[in-house]
Amino acid sequence: MAKFLDILKYFRNYWKISLFSIAMMSLFEIIDLSVPYAIGQILNVLSGQPLDRVVQGGVTAIAQLGNFEMTQTFTLTSLLILVGLISVGRAPIQPWLGPWFAWDTAFRARRDNAEAALRKVLTLPLEFYDENNAGRIAARVAKGLSNHTWTFPDLTSHLLPKFFRVIGIFAVIWFIEWRIALLLLVSFIGILAFNLSGLKRLSQQEERLDKYMEDTESRTSEIITNIKTVKAFATETSELKRQQQRLDREFKVLDYRIHKGYVILGTYERTIVQSCVFLVFALTVFATAQGTISLGHFITTFTVASMAYAEVEPISQFAEFFARRYGSMIRFHEFMKLPVGVDASSLAETPEAVPQYQFTGKVEFSHLKFGYSADRPVLKDINLLIEPYQTVALVGRSGSGKSTLVKLLFRYFEPNQGKILIDGQDIRRLDVSGYRKRLAIVHQEVDIFNGTLLDNLMYGNPNATIEQVREACRIAQAEDFIKQMPAGYSTIVGERGVRLSGGQRQRIGIARALIVDPDVLIFDEATSSLDYESERSIQLAMRSILGTRTLIIIAHRLSTVREADKIVVLDQGNIVEVGSHDELLQQGGLYQRLHSLQETGELLA
Numbered sequence: 001m002a003k004f005l006d007i008l009k010y011f012r013n014y015w016k017i018s019l020f021s022i023a024m025m026s027l028f029e030i031i032d033l034s035v036p037y038a039i040g041q042i043l044n045v046l047s048g049q050p051l052d053r054v055v056q057g058g059v060t061a062i063a064q065l066g067n068f069e070m071t072q073t074f075t076l077t078s079l080l081i082l083v084g085l086i087s088v089g090r091a092p093i094q095p096w097l098g099p100w101f102a103w104d105t106a107f108r109a110r111r112d113n114a115e116a117a118l119r120k121v122l123t124l125p126l127e128f129y130d131e132n133n134a135g136r137i138a139a140r141v142a143k144g145l146s147n148h149t150w151t152f153p154d155l156t157s158h159l160l161p162k163f164f165r166v167i168g169i170f171a172v173i174w175f176i177e178w179r180i181a182l183l184l185l186v187s188f189i190g191i192l193a194f195n196l197s198g199l200k201r202l203s204q205q206e207e208r209l210d211k212y213m214e215d216t217e218s219r220t221s222e223i224i225t226n227i228k229t230v231k232a233f234a235t236e237t238s239e240l241k242r243q244q245q246r247l248d249r250e251f252k253v254l255d256y257r258i259h260k261g262y263v264i265l266g267t268y269e270r271t272i273v274q275s276c277v278f279l280v281f282a283l284t285v286f287a288t289a290q291g292t293i294s295l296g297h298f299i300t301t302f303t304v305a306s307m308a309y310a311e312v313e314p315i316s317q318f319a320e321f322f323a324r325r326y327g328s329m330i331r332f333h334e335f336m337k338l339p340v341g342v343d344a345s346s347l348a349e350t351p352e353a354v355p356q357y358q359f360t361g362k363v364e365f366s367h368l369k370f371g372y373s374a375d376r377p378v379l380k381d382i383n384l385l386i387e388p389y390q391t392v393a394l395v396g397r398s399g400s401g402k403s404t405l406v407k408l409l410f411r412y413f414e415p416n417q418g419k420i421l422i423d424g425q426d427i428r429r430l431d432v433s434g435y436r437k438r439l440a441i442v443h444q445e446v447d448i449f450n451g452t453l454l455d456n457l458m459y460g461n462p463n464a465t466i467e468q469v470r471e472a473c474r475i476a477q478a479e480d481f482i483k484q485m486p487a488g489y490s491t492i493v494g495e496r497g498v499r500l501s502g503g504q505r506q507r508i509g510i511a512r513a514l515i516v517d518p519d520v521l522i523f524d525e526a527t528s529s530l531d532y533e534s535e536r537s538i539q540l541a542m543r544s545i546l547g548t549r550t551l552i553i554i555a556h557r558l559s560t561v562r563e564a565d566k567i568v569v570l571d572q573g574n575i576v577e578v579g580s581h582d583e584l585l586q587q588g589g590l591y592q593r594l595h596s597l598q599e600t601g602e603l604l605a
């Protein structure tokens, strides 16, 4: 029940209008019942039997009011006008009070929930994205959102009004013959209880299947992302086979278990309903034959009871739709309840609302300890002072913790012990968005968004002038190749920048970082994947940035870091050596060993 209420909460902003819409739709459903009742009364008039007291009183009152003669024709006309008013009169009003509000609310809630989901995406911790790929997350959110949207109108303009209609039917029959009403009530409760228990079981299976399907979709998304590797290793057939097996398993569960379950449920339900209709028919026939009820009441009771049982099918159908969608709505809810990351920014209303900082670029790591899991420390008691405008290189074997140190500087993770200070302030005390705006990083793989080169260059600073962009591109050695592009800065680069080479992407990354004019600029193996010529131009770019701000360079190729003021050698999470290139070579430690391996090319040794 808690879960069901959780789903309803996604529409809580619109509860007043929803209640109004449900009330109006229910009212229409109930008023609708007076039509078969009036027809029953017409039949009584035509067959010379007396009208019900209430109806007789109403018609007499109208006759007296309008000074009409109380004839059979007048009674019939009054009843016909009532039927006409109800059936024709409500037709143009009903769609505006029911479906309009139901869908309007569903669309408004969809907008709100999509925005809330995006907020969640933007504030979830980085670990979440390490464990869940884009395909899985996108499928979960999209499915949850669309199922919420479809379910709301079903619930408010069909399922609930139908319930009230059944209650109305029960009241009408009770008024005519309480024993038939009782039979109706008992049979209804029985059918619904049977239905609900079946649906609960099936919706649990749907939820399990939903999780399984997310894994399949996640793999499809990985195939798309890694398509070059798939093609290069010629694994298309095995990938297809693997997914075929999963899809086949999904089909079997969906078709032979879940769908079959719904059909079996429907079979029982229909048989029970038809038996009940038949029983009511038989009872009313006997009651009419014995003179307990009039012919008109026989028609009314049977018509209304048939209407009541006819509602079982749509009610069960909407309940079935709900059960089919319930699993993915719950998965969406679980996603929305995931705890946000410690680094979650407050998501200010406008970019201007983010606090503006300016630092000299003095960075200090003080007694820093960190591990991704408690039992495996990755950084052990790191102490390092970087002065403003200094260039510091972080080197060391793969896995020694260089990138992790930078992740902590960006506050993607919190240290287990110790702290990081910028200009003497603990970075945890600063607004995370405002603080990060003063840092910039160039990764080995530069993320490019679909759009023009200019959009990508100005991503971190949309207020930059074209002169600033040009200057940054000149420093980053990107100007020449941009000029040769078909539309210069307006060239569309394609999703993930497919139309750019690795070196070009890298230079765009550097220019983009420079346009932000950061206080601390970090190169995380920015040249590792480049050819010699591209590496040279990136090195030239780096050289012209030296001394203009604090620079942290992570590099495997030691030729890149020669000119750094300070080279810091990390090994198994510890700083083992610090010094300039020449000092470290003279020390004859790890740096010297790594250097000589690269110089002599004896990597295999």
Ligand SMILES: Nc1ncnc2c1ncn2[C@@H]1O[C@H](COP(=O)(O)OP(=O)(O)OP(=O)(O)O)[C@@H](O)[C@H]1O
Pocket: 130, 372, 373, 378, 396, 397, 398, 399, 400, 401, 402, 403, 404, 405
């Ligand atoms: N998201 C993560 N979850 C768990 N462990 C991680 C994660 N990222 C890195 N590690 C582990 O932390 C250790 C340090 O990784 P890190 O990426 O900082 O090393 P690195 O020195 O930058 O290596 P490389 O030079 O190969 O990039 C490694 O043992 C790695 O397996």
